[in-house]
Every structure is written in C-alpha cells, then in structure tokens.
Amino acid sequence: MSQQPQYKRAILKISGESFCVPGGFGVQRERLDRIAAEIAEVAALGVQVGVVCGGGNFLRGVNSADELGIDRATADYMGMLGTVLNALALKDALERLGQPARIHSALAIARVGLPFERHRCIDHLEQGRVAILAAGTGNPHVTTDSCAAIRGIELKADVLLKGTKVDGVYDADPATSPHAKLFTHVTYDQVIDGRLRVMDIAATELCQQYRLPVVVFNLFRQGTLRQVILGEPVGTRMDDAK
Numbered sequence: 001m002s003q004q005p006q007y008k009r010a011i012l013k014i015s016g017e018s019f020c021v022p023g024g025f026g027v028q029r030e031r032l033d034r035i036a037a038e039i040a041e042v043a044a045l046g047v048q049v050g051v052v053c054g055g056g057n058f059l060r061g062v063n064s065a066d067e068l069g070i071d072r073a074t075a076d077y078m079g080m081l082g083t084v085l086n087a088l089a090l091k092d093a094l095e096r097l098g099q100p101a102r103i104h105s106a107l108a109i110a111r112v113g114l115p116f117e118r119h120r121c122i123d124h125l126e127q128g129r130v131a132i133l134a135a136g137t138g139n140p141h142v143t144t145d146s147c148a149a150i151r152g153i154e155l156k157a158d159v160l161l162k163g164t165k166v167d168g169v170y171d172a173d174p175a176t177s178p179h180a181k182l183f184t185h186v187t188y189d190q191v192i193d194g195r196l197r198v199m200d201i202a203a204t205e206l207c208q209q210y211r212l213p214v215v216v217f218n219l220f221r222q223g224t225l226r227q228v229i230l231g232e233p234v235g236t237r238m239d240d241a242k
C-alpha cells in the first residue's frame with residue numbers, strides 16, 4: 001500500500017460530540033488529546049488540514065430554541081459560539097504536540113481568532129498550519145456540515161473527511177441494527193435518495209454539485225485518519241463514480 005498521502009489539502013469535519021463522552025457535555029481531556037494527535041499525525045505527512053469543529057457538545061440551535069424559548073437565530077449564534085470553544089481547545093492541544101494551528105472564525109472575535117478570509121486561510125494552510133475553522137458559516141439556520149462543504153469547496157480541498165464514531169455509512173443505524181451493512185462506496189444520489197446518514201442533505205448536495213469527494217470514517221479508531229489520507233480502504237467514500 002502506498003505510503004504517500006493521496007490528498008494535498010483536506011477539510012476534516014468533527015462533530016462537537018467527538019470532544020466529550022457520547023451524550024455528554026463540554027470537552028474531555030482524553031478525547032481532545034486523541035483528536036489532536038490524529039490530526040497532528042496527518043499534518044506531519046505534509047497534508048494541509050482544515051478542521052471544521054461542530055458545537056453539539058455545547059448546544060444545537062434546533063434543540064435550544066424551544067427549550068429556552070428563544071429565537072432560533074439567537075440559539076444558532078449560541079451554537080456557533082460553542083464551536084469556537086472547541087476550536088480554542090483544539091488549537092492548544094495541537095500546539096502542545098508541536099503542531100502550529102490558527103483559528104479562522106466566521107464570526108469576528110478579535111483576540112480569539114483571525115476573521116475567516118479565504119486567501120489568508122489558504123496562506124496559513126500552505127505554511128503548514130492547521131486551519132481551525134470556527135463559528136461555522138457565521139450564519140444561522142445551517143449546520144457545521146454545510147460549513148464543511150462550503151469551506152471544502154472554496155478552499156479547494158481535494159476531499160472532505162467526516163470523522164464519526166462509527167466506521168462509515170451503513171444501510172441502517174449500526175447502534176440499533178446489529179446486521180447493518182457498511183458500504184465501502186456510495187454515490188451522492190444514493191445518499192440523498194436513500195436519506196442515508198452521512199451529513200445534512202444540503203451539505204451533500206453542495207459536495208455533489210462541486211464534485212467534492214467525501215470520506216466518512218471512524219475518528220476513534222487510532223490511525224484511521226492516517227489510513228484515509230494514505231488512500232487505504234477504510235471508511236466509506238462518497239463521490240459520483242458508479
């Protein structure tokens with residue numbers, strides 16, 4: 001198997017839940033360090049890595065608006081700020097490993113991160129700094145999946161990597177269906193028409209429109225991110241190949 005990275009630039013989407021125990025809240029040290037180590041390992045291969053952090057370990061607008069009786073847009077801005085908390089933790093964890101990283105935030109938060117600006121972000125990627133893309137798109141009513149698709153396209157990434165807690169895309173929920181079958185490959189249409197759980201439909205449609213391939217993989221199997229980058233057959237690849 002080739003030991004050369006198959007991708008020059010990758011956008012990695014990690015859900016907020018990856019930062020804590022399943023169903024938990026906030027950031028847990030062990031999980032944070034594990035994610036940082038996986039990212040630092042592929043950055044050391046010379047791959048340019050942008051990371052879109054979710055924020056569901058703090059708050060999701062769709063749930064919190066009703067719970068708190070607040071406007072949905074307000075709840076979404078709160079959710080975006082949750083992604084910034086994860087971004088700050090991840091930046092420090094990466095730098096503790098000697099991997100330089102910069103936060104590029106879609107919401108202007110001076111002193112905490114740079115305002116996201118496409119060219120500046122590309123410059124940082126080219127200089128070998130992990131670009132942590134915080135605050136989603138900066139707009140309410142969408143999620144960080146859509147952000148990952150948009151950033152992947154505008155930063156001209158070769159691939160969008162979706163790190164999850166399962167091994168890839170299944171024909172049923174593997175948590176409840178013990179015989180769920182893991183796909184090694186799916187097309188965008190298969191995912192959209194079959195409503196397979198990969199990421200938001202809007203994000204999938206964007207990837208399809210701009211032909212950005214997606215690899216869904218288990219972020220918590222040690223070394224899997226590296227295997228994906230090296231083109232080894234792990235996870236599920238989504239593209240338009242029949």
Ligand code: UDP
Pocket residue numbers: 014015016017053054055056057059060061062075076077078079080082083135136137138139140141142143144145147
């Ligand atoms: N969010 C938003 N706009 C964005 C990205 C995120 O409004 O561009 C808000 C939204 O409320 C979302 C929350 O931030 O629920 C956290 O993001 P997400 O649910 O995507 O996190 P994940 O599920 O990946 O942890």
